[in-house]
Amino acid sequence: MTRKFLHVENFGANIPYYLLPFRFHRINETKEVIVNEVDDFLVVPVGTAAQIIERKINRREDATLYGDLLANFFISEQPIPELIDVLATRYRTKKSFLDHFTSLHIFVISLRCEHTCHYCQVSRVTADKDKFDMGREHINAGIEMMMRSPNPHVTMEFQGGEALLAFDNIVYAVERTKQEAVLRNKKVNYVICTNLAPLTEEILAYCKENAILISTSLDGPEFIHNKNRHKPHSNSYQLAVDGVMKCRQELGEENVSALLTTTNLSLQHPEEIVDEYVNRGFRNIFLRPISPYGFATKNAGKNKYQTTAFLEFYKKALNTIISYNLNGYYIREDYASIILKKMLTPFPVGYVDLQSPAGIINSVIVFNYDGKIYASDEARMLAEMNDFTFLLGDLSVNTYEEIFYGEKSMELAEVFTNESLPGCSDCAFQSYCGADPVFNYTTQGDTWGHRPTSSFCQRNMEIMRHLIELMDSDKKIEKVFRSWITGKTDAIKN
Template identity: 35%
Template sequence: MQPINLAQIQPRPGTQAFFRWRQIADDAVLITNYEGNFLILTGEEFASYARGDIAPDSELHARLSEHNFLRASYDVQAATERVKARRYFVHGGPLLHVMVVTLRCNETCVYCHASRANMDAVETDMSVETARKAVDLALSSTNGFVTIEFQGGEPLVNFPVVKEIIEYATKRNQEVGKRLEFTMVSNFALLDEDKLQYLLANKVQLCTSIDGPEQLHNAQRKLPQSHNAFQAAARWIKRVNEAYEEIGLDPTLYHVEALLTTTKATLDQWKEVVDTYVSLGCKTIFLRPIDPFGFAERARLRLEYPRSAYLEFYRNAVDYMIELNKQGVEILERYAAIFLTKILRGEDPNFLDNRSPAGAGIGQLAYSYDGKVYTCDEGRMLAAMGDDVSLLGDVDTPYRKIVGHETVRAMTIATNLDQQPDCVSCAYQPYCGTNAAYNYKSQGSVFGRMRDNNVCAVHKGIQDYLFEKLAENDPQVMEIFQRWTTIRPREHFVQEPPVGIES
């Protein structure tokens, strides 16, 4: 790919509205503007635009004007509304409240981000008193929608406190009046029919981890006494999906979501990973790179890889998923869906690690088993590694003091891409985001350095891939991408506030 030689272009000041650009193919240049509109131009069209010599009666002029790329016809009100729509979450307050009910876990994962504790470490269980105070703090959020997410360790290890949180939060919400949702991230190995029926009755959305085919999954996520972690998860994925159908839920919408952690061993198994998810009835794969938290740091040499290798894995996997969709198999990749929703719809799906500013403190809070409160789950992981940089207080700290903490302000500033040195000129800035805790862990600063930042490399690489596909404009692929951006809320899991009570 030969880069456009801007030295040969003489811009005409005042013709173009603000824009950023990136070459995405030999004869395709992406331009984006502040509010996130985009166009893909040929090299000749881009040169004309940059020089400002576009004929007023040309098709190109009309296209640029329609998408707000010309100064003379720039629609300030339309741009304002589009930016407001993209940043709707800024003043909402924390909606995600991660509750770590225990550090104990029955699985030993080679990359464990949560710094698990052994099954006999009962001192790492959250108490009922702490749980109730955590719920009170969560329901103090200014956000009208509150999601309580159970994590660990393995949350089913401390199921009595999970039940206490569900029942206490549901009762308290009769007075508070939030839209309330519960989710659980579990390996399912401790699930049984009684627990499942309780979780179904209380509308708890279930998520698990599948690292790919059985051999790979079992090598990375180990159960004691030679139990098969993959088969345990697979059996309960099938049972939970059956249970959803039994209560009349649409199986295309209501099904177990599964998460993948991509290690070095995953990279050449992209086809097997996708086939495994499809065989389990999963409709979504989240091809997440490994994070540098918890045990993953200790096993870095065995697990880590260049992000260029990850991006090759990503392209292969998503190409294959697109081909499966063409054959009628419903499967999407979560990163692609997040970015495409921003690119094609001008909407932000509010994935907290990939928005500007990010969700630390203003979109989520994490409650450790001991009552300490952190900006985010990654911040809690940093604390488990000996660094309390993300600590905001504890469950006895007033809500306003938690969200008004100087660390929340610092992380909000650091993840606002409008002032990130490398992001301000990046064509992907309207669709991107960064993670302050990751930046701090990997680069020593909540701001990070984007030009040698692994998260930035992944985000750019994925968006390069997506815009290459958009430039090709294959009708089948475009239809698949549009389908991936269709947001269908799972309203069954949302508990509405009592009639007449609103937060």
């Protein structure tokens, strides 16, 4: 009763080609997409993936398909491809966002705010409570920890509340960081997230002098923005658009950006929202759903909606954006652009929600106003709901090593790589997507998450499927999409 090895013929000696790792997904009734390990994809007739796996693709009879599969690393004529080093280089390039570790350092400079947005993701306090400003000792400790990052190019982002209400602390932080950056040989970008209501000429002058970027919010036309982003006794919309205009004049159009948050009211007006961004001269718009944190969870009537409703809104808005491009006005949708860069280029993206390993800790860290350190901005928002699952430590107590290589970080490392998550590991869109343990925990109760019932998974899979289907159905749309990642708008007209 001894076990003998089978003959060598049973192990592929006579097979026509060898399979390299790839995944597949049906995109409609007649087409499916196959995606390899380095994000190359091919749209093929339904059933092709099965034929490839069963080795029924014939080099002579299916010459074009065979050549595409061979050239794009879906199959190989040797057990180890001749160009395996090229494949390895491309894979390393896709993961190169890990090379220098944490880049984005968020300083919650104050919780004070003079707006009363119903979807606010933090527990804001009124504008007169300066005890909720970040203390100088915590600013100093945060800068010191930021300078410990091995990344030679870091971003210092000031958030709130309303960050401009503590502008004196922003000035202090920037001036100290400038000195430290010279000593540590680091390049620092500065960003202020603001509703622009407290903007003054002095603030603008300082931002211009120090090349500080401005990120603001614009939720659409006046009737939507003022409903979503209420400011007592004021017109929040007018303050925002006037502020954008002033910032563009002083800082340059490319140094001012706006973000949209989609509420139930927003879902009813996709075309009007896109029109507003175009009418205000924006060249980009970020269609993002509401996040399940903070006050947003307490006002379900205004903020809670099904993922299917958001996807319907997204597709209508995207169609409007594409139409503007085809008619000569360049404007890109940022979320699609991030995904398309992963699909159509060999380069990584810096968007933390679509990274694997996840962007938390690896790409972003948050220093709260009280000195507490969190794995991401969403982790900080969760803490404002009295859940400290993703609290990493304290600026007053913990060292850099304890924060970035401590027990909590090691726990998160087990769940922030989608290549090893159930339901992600065999998904066709895995390499385009990311891992988000904070979102999983918030919406599903554990950091691993459950893909079949995950709104993160449902949203991303459908958007990715839709983008591929659009490119396959119309080459003009593919040219529009390529212009979003290259900036070469002339290609659309040809």
